[in-house]
Amino acid sequence: MMTNPEATFTTILNFIEEPLDRLPEFLENIEMHRQKSFARTPAKTISHGLPIYHTKNIPKHVLREMDALMKEEAGCLYEKYLKRYEES
Numbered sequence: 362m363m364t365n366p367e368a369t370f371t372t373i374l375n376f377i378e379e380p381l382d383r384l385p386e387f388l389e390n391i392e393m394h395r396q397k398s399f400a401r402t403p404a405k406t407i408s409h410g411l412p413i414y415h416t417k418n419i420p421k422h423v424l425r426e427m428d429a430l431m432k433e434e435a436g437c438l439y440e441k442y443l444k445r446y447e448e449s
Contacts, residue, residue, distance in 0.1 A: 366388060367384070370384055370388070421448055424448040428443075431443060
């Protein structure tokens with residue numbers, strides 16, 4: 362979950378070299394954009410107002426391989442954000 366959408370989107374737009382002129386309008390309507398985004402996302406459950414994506418249709422060995430790849434490629438991010446979802 363984003364704690365500072367304005368700063369996050371400003372950073373993204375600057376990175377991709379897009380103008381910031383429509384950002385204020387977007388931020389004024391961010392809740393509408395959030396709801397539209399959630400409505401378009403398949404296979405989800407809402408918990409505490411946030412979507413939870415299901416992996417029950419993915420074989421366990423594939424999930425373990427994905428865990429291993431994420432640990433190898435982005436270990437610090439994995440430990441901070443994804444470890445709690447690790448497949449056993």
